[in-house]
Amino acid sequence: MTEVQGSDAFARAAGQPVGGKLERLFKVLKPDLRRAMERIWHHETVAEDATLVEEGEEARKIGYVVDGLLAMVKELPDGRRHIIGLLTPGDLFGRAFNGPFGYRIVALTDTDVMTADRSKFEEILSQSHEAERLFLLTVLDELDSAREWVMVLGGAKVVERLASFLLILCRHKLREDCRMPRRGEPPLSLHLHLSRTTIAQYLGATPESLSRALHKLARDGLIRINTPYQIDLLDLGGLVETAGSALLVRDL
Amino acid sequence: MTEVQGSDAFARAAGQPVGGKLERLFKVLKPDLRRAMERIWHHETVAEDATLVEEGEEARKIGYVVDGLLAMVKELPDGRRHIIGLLTPGDLFGRAFNGPFGYRIVALTDTDVMTADRSKFEEILSQSHEAERLFLLTVLDELDSAREWVMVLGGAKVVERLASFLLILCRHKLREDCRMPRRGEPPLSLHLHLSRTTIAQYLGATPESLSRALHKLARDGLIRINTPYQIDLLDLGGLVETAGSALLVRDL
DNA sequence: CGCGGCGTTGAACACGGTCAATTCTTGTGG
DNA sequence: CCACAAGAATTGACCGTGTTCAACGCCGCG
Numbered sequence: 001m002t003e004v005q006g007s008d009a010f011a012r013a014a015g016q017p018v019g020g021k022l023e024r025l026f027k028v029l030k031p032d033l034r035r036a037m038e039r040i041w042h043h044e045t046v047a048e049d050a051t052l053v054e055e056g057e058e059a060r061k062i063g064y065v066v067d068g069l070l071a072m073v074k075e076l077p078d079g080r081r082h083i084i085g086l087l088t089p090g091d092l093f094g095r096a097f098n099g100p101f102g103y104r105i106v107a108l109t110d111t112d113v114m115t116a117d118r119s120k121f122e123e124i125l126s127q128s129h130e131a132e133r134l135f136l137l138t139v140l141d142e143l144d145s146a147r148e149w150v151m152v153l154g155g156a157k158v159v160e161r162l163a164s165f166l167l168i169l170c171r172h173k174l175r176e177d178c179r180m181p182r183r184g185e186p187p188l189s190l191h192l193h194l195s196r197t198t199i200a201q202y203l204g205a206t207p208e209s210l211s212r213a214l215h216k217l218a219r220d221g222l223i224r225i226n227t228p229y230q231i232d233l234l235d236l237g238g239l240v241e242t243a244g245s246a247l248l249v250r251d252l
Numbered sequence: 253m254t255e256v257q258g259s260d261a262f263a264r265a266a267g268q269p270v271g272g273k274l275e276r277l278f279k280v281l282k283p284d285l286r287r288a289m290e291r292i293w294h295h296e297t298v299a300e301d302a303t304l305v306e307e308g309e310e311a312r313k314i315g316y317v318v319d320g321l322l323a324m325v326k327e328l329p330d331g332r333r334h335i336i337g338l339l340t341p342g343d344l345f346g347r348a349f350n351g352p353f354g355y356r357i358v359a360l361t362d363t364d365v366m367t368a369d370r371s372k373f374e375e376i377l378s379q380s381h382e383a384e385r386l387f388l389l390t391v392l393d394e395l396d397s398a399r400e401w402v403m404v405l406g407g408a409k410v411v412e413r414l415a416s417f418l419l420i421l422c423r424h425k426l427r428e429d430c431r432m433p434r435r436g437e438p439p440l441s442l443h444l445h446l447s448r449t450t451i452a453q454y455l456g457a458t459p460e461s462l463s464r465a466l467h468k469l470a471r472d473g474l475i476r477i478n479t480p481y482q483i484d485l486l487d488l489g490g491l492v493e494t495a496g497s498a499l500l501v502r503d504l
Numbered sequence: 505c506g507c508g509g510c511g512t513t514g515a516a517c518a519c520g521g522t523c524a525a526t527t528c529t530t531g532t533g534g
Numbered sequence: 535c536c537a538c539a540a541g542a543a544t545t546g547a548c549c550g551t552g553t554t555c556a557a558c559g560c561c562g563c564g
Contacts, residue, residue, distance in 0.1 A: 074403055076496055084402045097385070098392045102399070129381040133349070136388045140350045143391060146398035147354070150336045151326055153405040154456035156552090158520070196543060204406035209520050211544055228529080228543060244328055408520090410552070448511060461552050463512055480511060 020090035021138050022064045022114065028130045037124050040116040046070075052105040052113075059101060062094035062121045068111025069193055071202070072103045083202040085146065088172060092138055096122055109193045153204055155244060159213045161203045163243035166190065166223070170233060187224075188233040196228065217242070272342035273390050274316045274366065280382045289376050292368040298322075304357040304365075311353060314346035314373045320363025321445055323454070324355045335454040337398065340424060344390055348374055361445045405456055407496060410465045413455045415495035418442065418475070422485060439476075440485040448480065469494070 022041075029037055041064075046052060052063065052070065070087035084103060087093050095101060096118060125132040152164045169190055192199070200210040214231075217223045222239050224232040233239060274293075281289055295318075298304060304315065304322065322339035336355060339345050347353060348370060377384040404416045421442055444451070452462040466483075469475045474491050476484040485491065 072399070076407070078496065082403060082406050084399050084406070095392075097389060098396075102396065126381070126385075129378075129384065132381065132384065132388070133378075136384070136391065137349060139388065139391050139395060140347075143395045143398060144350075144354065146395060146402060147324070147336050150398060150401050150405060151334060153402060154334050154336065155328075156456060156519090204408065206521060207543075208522080208545085212520090215544080244330065408551090458553060459511075460513085460554080464552090467512080 021092055021134070022090075025131055025134050028134060029124070029128055033124055033128055033131075036120075040120045040124075041114045042116070044113050044115055046107045046111045046113060048107055048110050050107045052107065053101050055101055055104045057101050059095040059098070059118050061115045062092065062096055062118050063105075064114040064116075065089050065091045065093070066112040066114055068113075069108040070105055070111060070113075071108050071198075073106050073201075074103045081201050082204070083198070085149070086202065091142075092135075094118060094121075096125070096135065108198060158203065158205045158209050159216055159242060160244050161205070162210065162213045162217065163222075163239045165199070165203060166231075166233060167236075167239055167243055170236070188236070189226075190231045190233060192229045192231065273344055273386075274342075277383055277386050280386060281376070281380055285376055285380055285383075288372075292372045292376075293366045294368070296365050296367055298359045298363045298365060300359055300362050302359050304359065305353050307353055307356045309353050311347040311350070311370050313367045314344065314348055314370050316366040316368075317341050317343045317345070318364040318366055320365075321360040322357055322363060322365075323360050323450075325358050325453075326355045333453050334456070335450070337401070338454065343394075344387075346370060346373075348377070348387065360450060404495075409496075410455065410457045410461050411468055411494055412496050413457070414462065414465045414469065415474075415491045417451070417455060418483075418485060419488075419491055419495055422488070440488070441478075442483045442485060444481045444483065 026034055026037060043066075046068070053059070055074070065087050067089050070091075070093070071083045072085040072087070072093075074082045074084055076082060086108075087105070093105065094115075125135055148168075152161055155161065155164075169192075170188060173188070173190065194202075196207045196210055200207045203210060205213075214223075214225060217239075218225050220238070222233070222235045222242070224234055226232065278286055278289060293316075298320070305311070307326070317339050319341050322343075322345070323335045324337040324339070326334045326336055328334060338360075339357070345357065346367075377387055400420075404413055407413065407416075421444075422440060425440070425442065446454075448459045448462055452459045455462060457465075466475075466477060469491075470477050472490070474485070474487045474494070476486055478484065
């Protein structure tokens with residue numbers, strides 16, 4: 001992991017459109033605490049496939065995803081691999097106030113993260129009720145996402161899971177773009193940064209069945225597969241329908 | 253819902269071995285806040301199958317399960333039903349600081365709950381950083397459970413899910429009993445309060461395959477089915493093995 | 505005593521997993 | 535820029551697991 005220290009590194013990274021949770025966390029801090037908070041964050045670059053945290057490890061750092069994609073991974077004794085959650089730009093991780101990791105964290109792509117010493121981070125939150133409240137809210141969101149995913153995985157059929165997955169990605173994308181897709185516009189296009197195998201591990205399926213599901217959606221005209229990593233969503237309504245509303249409604 | 257007001261009702265219910273999260277929450281409050289907190293809790297009795305909260309509803313109350321069992325349920329448009337989580341004695345629910353419910357909450361058995369006005373509850377936590385910290389910790393636990401369940405559901409095979417489910421129940425029971433099973437003792441015996449159909453909905457399977465899985469475990473000598481609701485766990489090691497370590501370790 | 509739920513069991517079939525072969529993509533070196 | 539090799543994705547055949555639909559047994563209740 002390449003490491004860059006200092007608050008200017010932070011300023012650079014935080015200047016991203018990401019901003020999100022971390023920046024909001026800063027904003028509610030009183031000036032002196034805020035300075036302390038800014039000082040503890042370091043910028044790091046993580047190469048694809050690197051492991052950030054090992055399973056069972058006691059958390060020493062808090063992390064914030066600036067750009068890229070991380071996964072919480074659990075290895076099964078029989079060698080299978082399971083992705084129990086994704087960490088996308090704007091997400092915090094690191095089990096603040098909590099016990100050791102029950103899973104490994106690996107980088108699915110080259111990733112920029114900000115990290116901070118965990119105990120210092122906790123220390124600061126302990127001095128600002130308001131900041132800790134904000135942190136609590138992020139945990140509540142994570143909880144909702146996890147429950148949503150329980151929903152999706154419980155639902156069975158791979159095509160359904162896949163449809164849900166695509167819609168969730170789409171939801172992220174829409175949120176980034178800060179606008180609805182204009183109609184008539186070249187249909188909503190997704191760029192997957194993940195291999196089929198990885199997606200399959202996330203969906204609790206094999207690459208083969210994932211591929212079949214993907215091409216089934218294509219046959220049915222719901223999506224178009226331009227390249228394995230470039231997919232157009234042609235019919236959101238249809239996707240929602242095949243997802244079987246496994247999604248806990250919330251935003252579009 | 254039968255309702256009983258007043259702090260003596262609470263005292264009665266809180267006298268239970270449950271105590272747990274709520275009592276701890278009380279303990280960290282300064283006397284005046286603590287009195288305020290005690291005053292807002294009411295005892296209620298909920299009949300089996302009753303709905304406590306409708307999906308999409310804005311939360312008005314915070315709840316605490318004293319005795320019985322609740323489930324977070326999501327109905328699919330095609331009529332299927334999905335249980336995304338259970339609430340057991342000692343659990344808090346009610347989306348404090350959060351948006352509307354994305355699921356329904358129903359009573360799987362007759363249940364005793366304590367409830368409090370949500371805004372008052374939040375108000376009090378807002379005045380006690382320490383109490384809110386405690387609340388944060390409960391949310392973090394919930395998050396771990398949800399992730400654990402993602403793990404289990406992603407893992408496929410119904411027998412595996414079932415084994416995991418039994419072990420989780422067993423974990424609860426051991427925690428209540430506050431002791432390890434003495435060896436030689438009549439093997440660890442579980443009383444299920446749930447119908448096969450309900451369990452199946454939780455495991456993301458049908459009653460039929462659940463039944464088959466159950467009897468397969470029995471054939472293999474891992475459990476004994478005394479009555480449909482009374483099951484002995486004969487071989488914990490074997491169960492752990494067939495669960496395939498889908499469980500994020502933590503305690504036994 | 506008969507009805508109605510629920511759990512269990514059986515048979516047929518669909519879906520997803522496995523193994524193996526084939527085609528695409530992509531990155532590298534000529 | 536093209537050829538080639540390695541790794542991915544896809545496709546096909548086959549099989550195990552789970553679902554579906556239907557029937558049966560058990561039990562509690564009217």
